[in-house]
Amino acid sequence: MNGLCMDSDSPEESSVDLLDEIRKLEITYSRRNPGVGICFVEYLGARIRVYEVERFLIGHLLEHLGYRDA
Numbered sequence: 001m002n003g004l005c006m007d008s009d010s011p012e013e014s015s016v017d018l019l020d021e022i023r024k025l026e027i028t029y030s031r032r033n034p035g036v037g038i039c040f041v042e043y044l045g046a047r048i049r050v051y052e053v054e055r056f057l058i059g060h061l062l063e064h065l066g067y068r069d070a
Contacts, residue, residue, distance in 0.1 A: 027058060 024042040037058045039051040 027053065027061075029055075029058065 021043045022041060023044050024040075026040045027037050028040070029037040035055050037053045037055065039053045041049045041051070043049070
């Protein structure tokens with residue numbers, strides 16, 4: 001199954017497949033708009049998607065990554 005297909009019966013399965021398709025992930029955060037960050041995702045094939053991400057989710061992600069490095 002192609003990882004970009006959203007017709008999967010299981011949302012978890014399609015999410016994991018999409019992670020395999022990510023080539024570059026960048027999150028920017030600005031103090032001018034402290035409640036949100038911008039997430040740039042580049043997929044294989046040079047397709048780019050931009051998402052607005054709540055500060056809470058960015059903090060949770062960084063906390064999770066910190067625990068993984070420990």
